[in-house]
Amino acid sequence: MALTAIKGFNDILPEESGRWHYIEQAARSIFELNGFSEIRVPVMEKTELFCRSIGDATDIVEKEMYTFVDKGENSVTLRPEGTAGVMRAFIEHKLYAQDPVTKLFYLGPMFRYERPQKGRYRQFHQIGAEITGVCDPLSDTQVLNMLVSFFHEIGLDEPSLQINSLGCPECRPAYRSALCLFLEERLESLCEDCKRRFGTNPLRTLDCKVPGCVEATKGAPSMLEHLCGDCNLHFDSVRHYLDLSTTPYSINPRMVRGLDYYTRTTFEVVTGLLGSQSAVAAGGRYDGLISQLGGPAIPGIGFAIGLERVALLLGQRDFTTVPDLFIATMGTGERDTAFRLMDGLLKSGVRVELDYECKSLKSQMRRADKLKARFSVVIGENEVKSGKASFKRMSDGSVTEVALIVDEIARTLKLQ
Ligand code: ATP
Ligand code: MG
16 A cells, blocks of 8 residues: 555645745744744643643543653653643743743644644644733733734735633633523533533633534623623723724634633634634633743743644745756756856855756756746857857846856846
8 A cells, every 4th residue: 555644644845835934934034023032842742731731621632632652651742732832841941030021932833633624634833922921911912913913924914813801710710600501501502512511611612613503602691791800901901002003803702712721812813715714823811821830920922823724825826936047058068067157156146957867958948947947048069169158038038148157147147
C-alpha cells in the first residue's frame, strides 16, 4: 500500500509556502511593532498541563487531544493550543521577574483530533500573542487593535471582530444557574453532546454548531446581563478604547470560548466565507490561568490566529517568487560562461536559473516561460566572443544589449 500522510495532516507544498511566508511576515512585523517578542516552546507537554488549563470538561480535553504514554510511562500530549505551553514556560523561567509586563508571540503547529473538513484539520497552525501583567482594559484594546491591524495588513477586510465578556468567578456562577434554568426546559431538543454539557459545562451549549441546539438556545440569557460591577466597568472601558481607536466591532453576547480559562473580554474574528469554520482568530483574557498553573497571580490576555483559515481566505492570489533571469546556452561550449555569470549574479542578489542538463534551446526556453522568469538571455559562441548579449524582457519581448559583466547585468535588471 502506498504511504500517504495521516488523515487531517497536510503538506504545505512549495507553491503554497509563499502564501504562508506572506502571512507569517505580516504577523511578525505587526507584533514586533507592538513590542512582542517570539517565544518557541515544545510541541509536546505533560498531559496534565492541558487538563489543568484548558479544563477537563471542554471538547478539546474530552475528545480532541493526541495523548499517549511514552516509553517512560509518562502521559504526554501534542499541544492542542499555544497559551498553556507559553504560560508554563513563563512560570518555569520566571519571565515575570524581568519585567512586570511581558509581551510574547508564538507560531507553530497544533494538534486536535477533529473531523477533517475544509478549514478544520488535525494538524493546523496558529500564530498567537499574549500580554501578561496588565489587567487594564487598555491592554485588551491594544491586543484587539493589533489583531485587526494584522488582517488589514494582509488585505483581508471581510472578517469582522466580535467581542463579549464572560465575567469572572464572582459573577459567572449566577449566570450559569440562570442559563441552566433556561436549558432545563429545552433539554429534549439538545444534541447528545449538549445534554452532557448541560451537566458539566452548560455555557458550551451556546457554542454548539448543531442546528437544533442553535435553535433551542435562541433567546438564552446572556452573560452580559449578569456581569458584576467590576466586569461591567471593564467591558465598558474596552469598548470606550475601541471607539477611541475607531476599530469596527460588534458585540456577540452568545460567544463562549472552548477553553475554561477565559475571564472577562473574549473575542473572535469571524468570516462568512468558510461555512461553520467561521472563526479565523479567537482569544480572550485569562486572569486566573497563571496562578492556576502554579505561578503568581498575574493577569493575561491573548489570541490565536488559525493560519489555514487565513490562507484559504487569501484565495487565488499568487505568492510565488519568480527568477529575475534565465540563462540559456546554445551548446555545451558556453557552460563555463553561463555558470560564471550565474554564480556572480547570485552573489550579488539576482535570482538566476539556468538549464542544468544541456537540453535543446527550445526546451530551455520552455522552462524559462514555465518559471515565469522576468528576463532571459541566450548565450552562444558569438556572445562569448563579443562579450555582449541580448537580454529579453519576457513580458513584452523587448530586448536590451548588455555586456556580459556581472555588475552591468545586475544593474540593468534591477533598473528595469
Ligand atoms: P472552532 O469553533 O472553529 O472549533 P475553536 O474555538 O476550537 O474553533 P480556538 O481554540 O479558539 O478555536 O483556536 C483559535 C483559532 O484556531 C480558531 O479561530 C481557528 O481559526 C483555528 N483552529 C482551531 N481549530 C482548528 C482546526 N482543527 N483546524 C484548523 N484551524 C483551527
Ligand atoms: Mg474547536
